Amino acid sequence: MIDESHPLFGADLDTLAVRAGQSRTAEGEQGEPIFTTSSYVFESAAAAAARFSGEAPGNVYSRYTNPTVRNFEQRLAAMEGGEAAVATSSGMAAILATCLSLLQAGDHIVASRSIFGTTSVLFTKYLAKFGVEVDQVELTDYAAWRSAIKPNTRLLFAETPSNPLNEVADIPCLAELAHANDARLIIDNCFCTPALQRPLSLGADIVIHSATKFLDGQGRCLGGAVVGDRETMDEVLGFVRTCGPTMSPFNAWVFLKGLETLRLRMEAHSSNALALAQWLQQHESVETVHYCGLPEHQGHELACKQQRGFGGVLSFTVKGGREQAWQVLDATRVLSLTANLGDAKTTVVHPATTTHGRLSDEQKAQSGITENLIRVAVGLEAVADIQADLDRGLSRI
């Protein structure tokens, strides 16, 4: 968050996206430099002692702080409306750092069922080993959230819109529930990014990012971030500097430049996704389209209220089963068959056998991951070319 004395105080998201967090060196550079250094030189032994003890500000070692990484953290924090951010080596590292810095054995998390599969594995397999319990509930079943909360619940964790069905959760409602029970609400804001949704302004306490996705926007680097109030971020930073899942300065620079075009890209992703969703709805080989930009979608009204756009990810079911879905994927010649999302290049995937392949049949059924479901992370190509590539397989069903 930018304080009142700062020239960017009150600036629009577009201005923050290109200006926030930059501090020029004596060279007067216009672009942000990449500080590829692992450590920093002190002017004297006394200065070294003061920096190590925290009495004097300044860099010590790049596992702790790095100017390029700090640029990225400050810019993202400003865009999310948070007091501070902590960058990490991946989105999963951001979730791990948040949980390990805020939880202890005996604590409990309530998470939505429709979270990213690896996040579920982190909660149910790895955190469980250290005595942290998790219960997973339907994203939009608020009575289920309420009844899953226990006296030891510390965190509520959700992704909205969800992957791959685009369900939308009421962030203010979940925040109220968390706060009434002395817990904190974490929102993974990967699908919307601050260009389309600012969960902190809706009552969430912490925002998580896989910077790997839309923040980069061109599928180049792995990275993650946690955003929230300064006290909580100091806790998270303590974990990161001790345990080491630090973001590299080069990756921070890539994400920093990615943030500059984020809003323009998110608008283009969203308008391409809406056009594709409408075209798929009319297609005779398509059964259902899951996209919160469609008025028929269960989350549309809520998305209109709490998002500035509908995002670039949609999914749809084809008439038939796995064979027909694979046929559509295998027929593509332009789109990329890959599990990543948030790239300028459109990506397509079969969730039931890839991103959600580790779920049991029962979990898949509960999460709506059917064999005929295809996810599309709509890129920046001309939408007519995306449609033509999908039609190669769809028209043969």
Ligand SMILES: Cc1ncc(COP(=O)(O)O)c(C=O)c1O
């Ligand atoms: C919603 C969501 N959160 C977190 C992650 C994890 O991010 P990363 O792959 O950068 O570790 C992903 C990755 O696909 C994701 O889709």
